[in-house]
Amino acid sequence: MTFAIQTLIDAISVGALYAISALGIGLLFGIMRLVNFAQSEFVTVGVYTLMMLANAWFPLAALAAVVVVVLLALTVERLAFRPVRNADPATLLIASFAVSYFLQNGLVLLFGARPIGFDVLPGLGQAIQVETVRIPLLNIVTIAATSTLLLGVGLFLRLTRTGIEMRAAAVDFRMARLMGVKADRVIAVGFGLAGIMSAVVSILYAAQTGTASPAMGLQLALVGFVATVIGGMGNLPGAVLGGLAVGAISVLLQAVLPPDLRVFREAFVYAAVIAVLLLRPQGLFRSAAERERV
Amino acid sequence: MKILMLTALAAVAVSVLPASAQDDAVTVGFPLALSGFVAPYDDGPLKAALLAIDDINSRGGLLGEKIISVESDTKSDPAQGATAATDVLGKAAKMIMVTCDFDFGAPAALVAESQNVIAFSSCAADPKFGVQGIGKNAYTMSTASISQGATLAEWAHNEKGFKTVYILKDTMVEYTKSVCDSFEARWTELSSAESIVGRDTFHGVNDTSIASQISRIKANSPQPDFVMFCGAVNGGSAVRQIRAAGIDLPLLSSESMDGAYWLAAIPNLSDFYVAVYGSAFGNDPDPKVNDFVKSFSAKYGVAPVTGHALTGYSVVEAWAKAVERAGTFDTDAVRAELDKFTAEPLMVGKTTFTPELHINVDRPMLIMKIVNGKHEPIERFITTKLPKVSF
Amino acid sequence: MTLLRIDGLSAAYGPVPALRNVGLSLGEGETLGVVGANGAGKSTLTLAIAGIVRPSSGDIFFDGMSLAGLLPETIARLGVALVPEGRHIFEGLTVEENLLIGLNGAVGRQARRDALERIYDAFPILRQRRTGFGTRLSGGEQQQLAIARALLMNPRLLILDEPSLGLAPIMVDKVYKILRDLRQQGVALLLVEQNPARIAEVADRTVVLANGAVRLSGASADVLSSDLLSRAYLGAEEHEVCA
Missing domain, CATH: 3.40.50.2300 (Response regulator)
Known part of the structure; x- marks a missing residue:
């Protein structure tokens, strides 16, 4: 029973991190049909920023990570993606691989490929004991931070004018422009949001792993992409649910599979993804009524 | 000029x-x-x-x-x-x-x-x-990975007197799989299959969190005497998560966990054993x-x-x-x-090399113990029963 | 006063020409019908005006200003609103949110609220369904929403591409009633229809496109009664002007 509850908490906490990743990927995919694999480096650069400021006052280090990552995201948009904005999705995908490769190798040049250990937010190593279940503070903070962020982004998208414009642009970019929504602005805000989300992921990830290594963000971006596919491309709540689902399924499979099969856990996860693609190519979380109009 | x-x-x-x-x-x-x-x-x-x-x-x-x-x-x-x-x-x-x-x-x-x-x-x-x-x-x-695993098993069993073990294996590279597998084979010979109270795997790069693996270790009652930790790249991240979860069990690992570069992730790490080629910290017995x-x-x-x-x-x-x-x-x-x-x-x-074998299987490794974030040498040790080499 | 002038406009999708040397003009408050067979280039013409399709040659002037090279959003903010074929209601957005997208010009919460109220007065069904998803509306209601949100852009020129396509006759009546009202209010309209049956109800003048070129133009009544019309639909060659 304890194991079951503990696993459930693990599942939510891992899924929460994936959900933010997926939201960042899903947002940019919706707006500009860009599968932004460079988001992995947004996270990684955030972690390296925190590593360099490991001895600084934490709120300052966290703020620096957010600023650095948002500036990076905006710069990448301006220099790498704007020139190819109207290209087909395949070109955009290749551009994002190029950016990702460039940034990753830049980190290797600057810091070397060997992982670097550092300690950020050591207080999160504490845990609170509820009956027999021991909940690490980091899990609670992860769940709280991701919920807050998701709620914040959700409110932003629902209540602000820019947010509504972004949602409109995410489902029909051309129509939004025909109605006067400024492409440059929406895309820049999209990258800025993806930057903020990546920075938050990097802070939580840094607190969890205490390790900076150049390729560490890759898996998060990959899962983020898979999650948006599961959730339905361009469907933001779907992407969030997709991220939660992938994280939760990974953890649950790890928990219930017999030892010999656990090695193939990823294969099971991706088999599930393929099944989703075959059976519901429009994504798991898109209602039939909405689908009719597509 | x-x-x-x-x-x-x-x-x-x-x-x-x-x-x-x-x-x-x-x-x-x-x-x-x-x-x-x-x-x-x-x-x-x-x-x-x-x-x-x-x-x-x-x-x-x-x-x-x-x-x-x-x-x-x-x-x-x-x-x-x-x-x-x-x-x-x-x-x-x-x-x-x-x-x-x-x-x-x-x-x-x-x-x-x-x-x-x-x-x-x-x-x-x-x-x-x-x-x-x-x-x-x-x-x-x-020194062959299979010797490293067997050496750690024999040392833990004979020198430390550990009775039960939990095996946590990184499946990303062949090396760590080989170390854990040879550990398990030698441990089973020395003790019994039952004394392996649990085993689990993780992937050093793809697993963004090993929360689930950690919950499984903690679900063991009674707790094992130690964890055989076959980790490599990003092993520091896994150790941080293990210690953060309140698991203070001794951890044993092989030379892939050598070095102090990852230790900052776990300030004052203790009860961590690692078998290395020699001390890079200036305190080798040799x-x-x-x-x-x-x-x-x-x-x-x-x-x-x-x-x-x-x-x-x-x-x-x-x-x-x-x-x-x-x-x-x-x-x-x-x-x-x-x-x-x-x-x-x-x-x-x-x-030692022979015309057939161009890798060492019987060269002693230096076992080091990390105490409060510092490496201390213990002894050089090699398994007494050399593993069967297969190619 | 000429609001829209198109000179020698040509456009192509890759090697396939879509518009050939199209010229037309539209005065302030005037309504121009554009008719033609499927594939005649009508939609391309609307997209070229809106800045989505880049012409290969020729120029488009709006209020005396060349639109060449301007972004679609800039053209929209100049006062050109396009209601494209298929309506393109934003999925996942409520009726009201769909309308809000159009409210670019209105500054201040009160001004936006007033503009919205005026639209709701004109389109009561939208007020009724304001919190529901726009894509859940019926076809005719969606067309009303598409027109309504375009009107919120305060356009000086409203371009409608096939507004009656796929609608039940009663809904078509409704849409044309709205268009007649707009005309009364002095909004310049460029109305594109494949089926020319009702275009004379609204359009002062009508242009017939065939194979991307203007085949026939003149007063709507003349053009639509001309026996050249059916030839134009069949792709006749010469360009006729109805006197």
Whole structure:
């Protein structure tokens, strides 16, 4: 029973991190049909920023990570993606691989490929004991931070004018422009949001792993992409649910599979993804009524 | 201005030196990952090998000839390994040292094999790196992963008196799988299958969290005496998560967890045991190793990051000894001498090669204990029952 | 006063020409019908005006200003609103949110609220369904929403591409009633229809496109009663002007 509850908490906490990743990927995919694999480096650069400021006052280090990552995201948009904005999705995908490769190798040049250990937010190593279940503070903070962020982004998208414009642009970019929504602005805000989300992921990830290594963000971006596919491309709540689902399924499979099969856990996860693609190519979380109009 | 001209002259002198010194110099080639993701693992062994060359040259060289080195970057790309090997062999390398990994080092070694030149991997720990996997000229200075696992099992059982174990295995690379599997085999022989109270796997790169693995360890009642932790890249992240979850059990690991670079993730880490080639921290029971660390630090300004550097030193050391005994640089003669090595006292430890086995299975490893974030040596130890080598 | 003038406009999708040397003009408050067979280039013409399709040659002037090279959003903010074929209601947005997208010009919360109220007065069904998803409306209601949100852009020129396509006759009546009202209010309209049956109800003048070129133009009544019309639909060659 304890194991079951503990696993459930693990599942939510891992899924929460994936959900933010997926939201960042899903947002940019919706707006500009860009599968932004460079988001992995947004996270990684955030972690390296925190590593360099490991001895600084934490709120300052966290703020620096957010600023650095948002500036990076905006710069990448301006220099790498704007020139190819109207290209087909395949070109955009290749551009994002190029950016990702460039940034990753830049980190290797600057810091070397060997992982670097550092300690950020050591207080999160504490845990609170509820009956027999021991909940690490980091899990609670992860769940709280991701919920807050998701709620914040959700409110932003629902209540602000820019947010509504972004949602409109995410489902029909051309129509939004025909109605006067400024492409440059929406895309820049999209990258800025993806930057903020990546920075938050990097802070939580840094607190969890205490390790900076150049390729560490890759898996998060990959899962983020898979999650948006599961959730339905361009469907933001779907992407969030997709991220939660992938994280939760990974953890649950790890928990219930017999030892010999656990090695193939990823294969099971991706088999599930393929099944989703075959059976519901429009994504798991898109209602039939909405689908009719597509 | 004068200085500038002098430097320019020196540069010219250096650049023409190999050509003019061709007659009384012998070349050792280093087709290694000088850049990219594998570079950190080749860096220490390369620097140590260059140090060994300095040491030999300062004693008058090898067979009266000065050893010079040529490097070529594989850029951490196995495919580039062959190109880099061709490059250094084209510069008349009589021996090459390749990357500390079977997959990354083998392409270069295969090129050397085809030109009948000896290729040493610094620390590829897979027995395939040798006669069976590459060819008769391929050697590795490592201690086989299967010996490392068995050694840790026997040490934990006999020396520590541990009764029960939980096995946590990183499945990303063959090395850690091999260490854990050989650990399990030897542990089962010494104790019983039941004393392995649980086992789990994780992936060093793909698992962004090992929360689920940790919950499973904690669900064991009673708790095991220790955890056999076969981790490598990002192992520090896993250890941080394990300790953060309140698991204070002793952790045992192999040389892939050598070094202090990851320790900042777990301040004051204690009860962590690691079997290494030698201490990179200047406190090895063997004073020779400490002298090495001192001269390494003197030459490069920093101590080696891990004990793997010792393997690089011993590659040059072993080859030079074999050359001296053979009295020639001829590959066949040198190989014959290498294959006669029996408990040869090298920097990295007692080293044995046979015509069939070009990897060490019975060289003792130094067991170190991390106490409050500091490495303390315990003893050198090797399993008494050598594992069956399969290729 | 000419509001829209198109000179020698040509456009192509890759090697396939879509518009050939099209010229037309539209005065302030005037309504121009554009008819033609499927594939005649009608939609391309609307997209070229809106800045989505880049012409290969020729120029478009709006209020005397060349639109060449301007972004679609800039053209929209100049006062050109396009209601494209298929309506393109934003999925996942409520009726009201769909309308809000159009409210670019209105500054201040009160001004936006007032503009919205005026639209709700004109389109009561939208007020009724304001919190529901726009894509859940019926076809005719969606067309009303598409027109309504375009009107919120305060356009000086409203371009409608096939507003009656796929609608039940009663809904078509409703849409044309709205268009007649707009005309009364002095909004310049460019009305594109494949079926010319009702275009004369609204359009002062009508242009017939065939194979991307203007085949026939003149007063709507003349053009639509001309026996050249059916030839134009069949792709006749010469360009006729109805006197």
